[in-house]
Amino acid sequence: MATSPLPVFNSDSCPKPKVEKAMHNIFVTQPEETRQRKEDTDSHISAVPGTSRIPVAGVNTLKKTMVMRKRAELDEMDTRLALKQQQFRSCMEDLAHRRSELEKQKQQDKERVKKFEKFVAENEIKRRRALKKCEATQEQNALKQKEIEDLTEQLKQLRVRKERLKERMVKYKIFEDFLMQTLDYLPSIYCNNESESLVMPIIWRHETLSITHQDLLQRLEHMEAEVEQSQQQLGSMKQEHSIKQLMANKELSELQSELETLKERNKQAEVNLLMVQGVSREKVDEVGRLLMAINNLAQQCYLPAYGPLESMNTLTMLDMVKECILDKADTERRVKRLMGSASAVTTTAAVTDKRWRGSMKSLGSKTQIKSSSKVSKKK
Known part of the structure; x- marks a missing residue:
């Protein structure tokens, strides 16, 4: 809240006391004639050139009136100042009240922010759980879709097989009818249980052979899949072997180049060593000759x-x-x-x-x- 500034007094705006004709030594008990006479004498004195000086008593009264006016103005300014101080105190109280309200509001905002952050964290956890659950459901849906595709493929195959079997039944229906008619024309001796006992093992044998045939076909398919997988693995292994062989050849070439450089360095070192050894041998021979001469002289002397x-x-x-x-x-x-x-x-x-x-x-x-x-x- 903006406080109103104190009033600034301007010397021009302040009322200036009007200096009237000074009335000196005037008392209320004096008669009007004497007062009139005194005024005339004063005016006469003031009209005389060189007599513009105001008496001392008039100056004192003028000062007193000015002091009283200033005191009145000061009292008025004090009242205004008191009012302004009262307004300032009320403003400060309002500010303190608003500050306390702002602190409360700030504390409430902090609590709301904490709650909101907690809410956001919980929502993030829920979102992550939902994402995980969604991913799991998507994986399950993909598996189920794959199973559905496999089952539909199997259903198509079974339908095709059913159609083929129907065609075969229609095809072999003629032979069944012919056999049934032949059975009708056969005598009753061949229609007993013995005939059935002779035919049933053949049928069972046929069924077992068909089952084994199906098993062998399944095993053949499984082995073909394994062979294909092993061929793929063999191709990948061959590729890895070729890559490793190339890397080994590269390393071998690098090592061979290093070996050549080392051989050159060894040769240079051997040449230097031989040169040093030749010089040292010459020095050793010279020293040996000197020692032999000294020994000969020592033997003579x-x-x-x-x-x-x-x-x-x-x-x-x-x-x-x-x-x-x-x-x-x-x-x-x-x-x-x-x-x-x-x-x-x-x-x-x-x-x-x-x-x-x-x-x-x-x-x-x-x-x-x-x-x-x-x-x-x-x-």
């Missing part, structure tokens, strides 16, 4: 101070060879000092030269052996 030769390692052998070479060089220098003659000097010089060359060669081989041993250790 053996010193008992280093212990047995079999327990020495390569570095010990090299140290022993080095010490032996240094000893031989020292002995050669001593021999040079002792020998004073020229022939001896020449001979010793030649010998020392040869030995020095041999020692230098041995030192070079020793350095080569050390470098090769370091390389072999690193490897």
Whole structure:
């Protein structure tokens, strides 16, 4: 409910007090003449230029009247405000009442929605049951229709058979009549029970043979149906076998291609391995030759101070060879000092030269052996 807004006061619409000619120092007990005289003097004073000032008492009375008017207007506004507040309270009460009614209506709507949802759920369950029942009835109707079709087909076959039997009866009626007439012409001896006893086994035999014939025909039909079904199964199995064979051939071709790729990779790996083995064999041969040279030098330069030769390692052998070479060089220098003659000097010089060359060669081989041993250790 829309509440009416409070009135807006406009300064233009408010009544303005009309300022009349101020009457100063006027009392009710004064006579009219004195009042008239006082008014004349006041008008005379106001008519004089430069004397437009209002007395203080008149201003105060004017203010009081304005204040009283404002108070009256304020009282009126208070009454209006009270009326508006009363209207607002009544509107708020109406709103609260309508809100409570709306809450009740909302609660009722919720209950109705719940009931409707429950009703819809029950209807859905009923619909599903009806659908299931309808499907079951449709299946039953289809089965019954199939049974009816089968029975009608059997009825047609029986009618056809009946017609054939009627035709056969009509056809063989002549022979029956002829036999009956012959029986009439036969003597009474052949019409006793003995004749019947001779004929009845033949009839029974014929009936049994006809029954067995029918059974055999039925079995033949059943076996033909089984043969047809087995042929269909055989065709489906052949088709599945051909499909499986195609899939197996495809997988075999894929595996063969993979095998070829693996063979190529193996060949490449074998070539790489052979190359690596050839390089390693060359290195092993070189290291073996170096070790044999070191062993030969160690055997030639053996010193008992280093212990047995079999327990020495390569570095010990090299140290022993080095010490032996240094000893031989020292002995050669001593021999040079002792020998004073020229022939001896020449001979010793030649010998020392040869030995020095041999020692230098041995030192070079020793350095080569050390470098090769370091390389072999690193490897």
